[in-house]
Amino acid sequence: MTLNIPRALALLATSMTLSVASAQTVKIGVIAALTGGGAPWGLAAAEGPRILAQEINDKGGLEVAGKKHKVEIVAYDDQYKAADAVAAYNRLVNQDKVKYVIIMGSAATMALKQQVEDDKVVALTASYTGKALDKGSKYMIRLYSPPDDYIGSFIAWMKDNVKGRRVAIINPNDETGWDQTQLATRVFKANGFEVLGSELFERVQKDFQPMMTKVIAMKPDVIELGGTSPATAGLIIRQARELGYDKLFSKTGGAGPKDIVASAGAKAAEGTINMLYADPANEGYKRLAAAYKKARGQDANEIIVSFYDGANVLLNAMQKAGTVDDTSKVIAAFPKALPMKSIQGDQLTFGGKSTYGVDAQVMTINYIGSIRNGEPVVIGKTK
Missing domain, CATH: 3.40.50.2300 (Response regulator)
Incomplete structure (x- = not known):
């Protein structure tokens, strides 16, 4: 029997599309400055996880406890303003039913810090301020090593x-x-x-x-x-x-x-x-930067690696927890999700206690x- 290769590939693609479309969706919210002076960082914060989500969805979705899940990124612009960040968070949690958020700015993180804990929403922050994490931080994780x-x-x-x-x-x-x-x-x-x-x-x-x-x-x-x-x-x-x-x-x-x-x-x-955050000569970074340029038509800010890696750690924690719904189990699984390799091949580890009094941070290598x-x-x- 002669195999019709183009038709077979088309059927395979259709099968994968239907599989992902019928899968449960895991939504990750992004609150970042998508416009204004901080836009290079904010667009990277949104696009890094989006590229990762596309890679996972193209392979049939994220497998957790034997079930496939489509990964969706929902990003809102806070214009680097705390009030707009709070409005974006409320929309994500109350309307979009998001249980996981990535927060770019320090002011936004501080404005949402207690609300995240009260709502038991897992939040990954890119905040620089040392006040973002403390012994009361149970649902807040920093996604990279800050200054x-x-x-x-x-x-x-x-x-x-x-x-x-x-x-x-x-x-x-x-x-x-x-x-x-x-x-x-x-x-x-x-x-x-x-x-x-x-x-x-x-x-x-x-x-x-x-x-x-x-x-x-x-x-x-x-x-x-x-x-x-x-x-x-x-x-x-x-x-x-x-x-x-x-x-x-x-x-x-x-x-x-x-x-x-x-x-x-x-x-x-x-x-x-x-x-x-990245070595421009690194092959992993170059692949990520190329995907960003294809999607946005411009060069990426190299902080994109931190948001890509941070989202990857979050998804790995879901797999280790065996659930996408129970955020208490997912947050408890972060120590099990690490160590793991970054897209650049560096070792990502879990830590922060010596600085903030609590292990609630993805420890990264900076250049x-x-x-x-x-x-x-x-x-x-x-x-």
């Missing part, structure tokens, strides 16, 4: 590899920025740097010349941009260069070197030292990068 975990080794690396010890710190005027300023000030001082001062700005701000005139007058060797969103960081760099600042910029949080270059220009951004000729280059790793 509290890596900034010590990052700045220790700077101590050994950059010239000058005079630092000025710039951050947004919100929960992320306040936390980042306090943390960076403490760690820079501990490593022998002189912190000349710090400045806060509103996230909607565009004109930084008055602020940068003041900062440059301090004569810093390094201007640290902390949790500033990538496009805004690029704008600050460009305006500082126009005012004559010719020394180093560093960015220990909230990576996005390509967005920095797009906003500042390659020449102005040259040499900027920044934390990276130290430098912008060279408009491209990020990995020059080290954080410990």
Whole structure:
């Protein structure tokens, strides 16, 4: 009998589609800044899990306790505003019947922290603030290592590899920025740097010349941009260069070197030292970035790896728990879901107790990068 290959493949595809369509659906909500200055991070927060969901659905769905489940991502824009994050959360939980959410911002996380616990909704947060986790955190999990975990080794690396010890710190005027300023000030001082001062700005701000005139007058060797969103960081760099600042910029949080270059220009951004979530040369990252570009028509912010990996850990926890409905069992299964490999091949582990008093965090590997000729280059790793 002659097999009609195209027809057979079509029947197989139809069978898989029907299988997934008839399966129970597991919804994961995403609350992130899908527009505005934080959009590169927010779109990555939505698209990373969406790419993972598509990969799983293309294979017939997520198998939990012998049953196949379709994975669906539902994302809402909070515009980096706590009030909008609360509205998005209420819509996800009450209307969309979501039991699992990914929250991008610190302000959003703090606004939703107690509500998550009360509703027994499993929440993965990308929040930088150390206040996000504490001994009362039972349903909140951080999906990557924030500056509290890596900034010590990052700045220790700077101590050994950059010239000058005079630092000025710039951050947004919100929960992320306040936390980042306090943390960076403490760690820079501990490593022998002189912190000349710090400045806060509103996230909607565009004109930084008055602020940068003041900062440059301090004569810093390094201007640290902390949790500033990538496009805004690029704008600050460009305006500082126009005012004559010719020394180093560093960015220990909230990576996005390509967005920095797009906003500042390659020449102005040259040499900027920044934390990276991904190694641009890594094959796993390149595959993920290619899928993002195909879906969005633009380059991904490399933080996408953290949201892809975090969603993968969550789904693995569901499999270990043997349920997609009982969130108490799923949250209890996180220690069993780890360790596991990240998309880049690094080992993801479970921890956080030494820093926050509770093991409620996916411990990840971060990279130290430098912008060279408009491209990020990995020059080290954080410990």
